Amino acid sequence: MIFFELFIVLLAIWLGARLGGIGIGFAGGSGVLILTLFCGMKPGVIPFDVIEIIMAVIAALAAMQVAGGMDYLVNLAERLLRRPPRYVTFLAPLVTYVMTLLAGTGHTAFSTLPVIAEVAKEQGVRPSRPLSIAVVASQIAITASPTSAAVVFFATLLEPRGVSYIALLAVAIPSTMVGIFLAALLTNFLGKELKDDEVYQARLAKGEVSLRGTSVFTAKPGAKKSVLLFLIGIVAVVFYATATSESVGLIASPVLPRNEAIVVFMLTIATLISLTCKVDSGEILSASTFKSGMSACICVMGVAWLGDTFVKTHLNDIQAVAGNMLQTYPWLLALVLFFAATLLYSQAATTKALMPAALLLGVSPLTAIASFAAVSALFVLPTYPTLLAAVEMDDTGSTRIGKYVFNHSFIIPGVVAIALSVLFGFIFGGLVL
Template identity: 70%
Template sequence: MLWVQLAVVLGAIFLGARLGSIGVGFAGAVGVLVLTLGLGMEPGSIPVDVILIIMSVIGAVAAMQVAGGLDYLVQMAEKILRSKPKYITFLAPTVTYVMTLLAGTGHTAYSTLPVIAEVAKENGVRPSRPLSIAVIASQIAITASPVSAAVVVFSGLLEPMGIGYLQLLAICIPTSYAAIMLTAVVCNFLGVDLDKDEIYQERLKAGMVSLRKTKERQETKPGAALSVAIFGISILAVVLYATAISSTVALIENPVLPRNSAIMVFMMVAATFITMLCKIDSAEIINAQTFKSGMSACICVLGVAWLGNTFVGAHINEIKELSGDILNDYPWLLAVCLFFASMLLYSQAATTRALMPAALALVDPVTAIASFAAVSALFVLPTYPTLLAAVEMDDTGSTRIGKLVFNHPFFVPGTICITLCVAFGFVFAPMVI
């Protein structure tokens, strides 16, 4: 029956990949239905905490977008990118990394991808180089963001082991950014130069490549800067409160408001103040692109994490017996497991919630933290929204998906970056813990 159940899980994930977007979550529920009512398995736990954190953070981000805050950040990003266009391959991932780090969602990268592609074209740089590493940076930054559901959930699992929230961030932020910058060096040598790309030359002759003749500047809304400030203060409040209630600092003993609940409260309070002080129509928030993307992510996490929890929970003892000795001898294999799991589960938070509890029962915390970045292998299958958006934004044709599915410009940089993250984690984590 184990193989039948596994076939159901993989079949549901494959169906979700075919449907795409929110369909990933819907298909996950189909898998849960077959496993429970069809095969008699006990349903796994629903990742309610993950979903609620995503909802509250996305609500604040969407409010900031309606107030013009994201446009304001994009304009700042464009100034940075245009100030040193020769270093676009390093500046582009830095911009998407920081925006994801602050917002807790990689969907903020959408707004910067057109700018990255445009600046690269204007300076004769193959757009696939900065675009590929920028998309990878936006995915890996989730494992370093103070307000991402994946970090919050993982930190909650580590706290009983005496590892605090700030310790986790102190490891994940420098290791992930260092890995991204080193991968950016490699990206500069991937693919032929733009002037030697035959597909680009064909598209150029056919008039399919466009360049902006003027640098259009969108008008900044009156409350744009204020909305960014309010959102930034709320993130700082989250970090400070989480530190104050942690067992290591213990400034607040027996807190009335747990950390997960505090994040939800702070984010929704931020959204309230943005709505009031920036004088936006709250009805417009639900039509914001980030809100739609975030709610789609909630459905995806609900479906695939519930599916994963149902299967893993039913076989946790077998997994421990099978994996225990292997992981003791080869702890780095945990990163490999997380890599392939996230490729299928399509979410850092869903992968963390489904597999990390079992992983922490098998390996030491250092191994788990070092391997954490591997939950970001969402780039393997060329179906993730930000990946597809990058392909669409590049009219030179350099950022293209090959006929073999896996031969796309995101695969090599993503694999290298996660490998470096894990390697740096194994070196750096013991110094912090």
């Protein structure tokens, strides 16, 4: 029976992947329906704690976007990329990493991908190199962002085991940054040089390659103020989470639990941005970040609910099979998270579905934290939005998806970056924890 139920789970995920976007959340809910009504399983827990954080952070981010703050940040990124343009393969992932680290969502990469592609073309650099590692960096940065739902939820699992929120970030941030930088070194040598690429030459001959050049940027009146307010919100979240941590104990009995505090802080920042920057709140509903964030909420709800339903029902069986194996070979957790994220398409959903079970199996906090970066394997199937956007924005044709599906421009940079992030996670974790 367990194999039939597993088949239902995988079938729902496959169907969701075929539908694309928000469809994976729809299919996850359909899978729960079949497992509960036809297989007699008790429904798992809907991850509303994760969803509320995503909604609040996205609300503040969308308000900042409408106020012009996102365009202002993209302009700063463009200026950084153009100053030493020959280093675009190393600067591009730094830009997308930092933007995701601050915003808590990898969808901020959308706005920088056209700039990365243009700067690479201007310098004769194969655009697939900076674009591929930049997309991967935007995904991995989720596991190091102080405001991402995946990090906040994971921190709530670790604190009862003696690992604070700050300790988690102290391991996740340096390990992922070092992993991505070293992966960028390798990525800089992948593929033919642009001038030697047959696809590029064919497109160039047909006049299908164009250069955008630099553009004049005019910031909206409230752009800088909105960015400042958003950064203040992030600092407030980090400070409050640190102050209420049991290991720090500055606030012994907090009135607001950490998750609720993040929601309150982010909604307050959205209010301040709307008031002081004269934002029309109706426009926030149409912002691209708001739409993608709300889509992510549905995806997390459906898929994480599906995973929790299956795992909770068969937890004893999973412990019997996997417990000793994970104790003997702890690095296997990273592989499990890697392949799960490939199907679940969400760092938060993967963390919510598997991390509690992993810790119940006796996996040490060090192993769990070191393996955390593996929940970012959203690049394996070439259907993730930022991945597809990078392919579309590269008119040289160097960033492409091969006919065998998995032989695309992102697979090697992504696998290498995650493997190195996990490796350095164990190293930094051993020093911090």
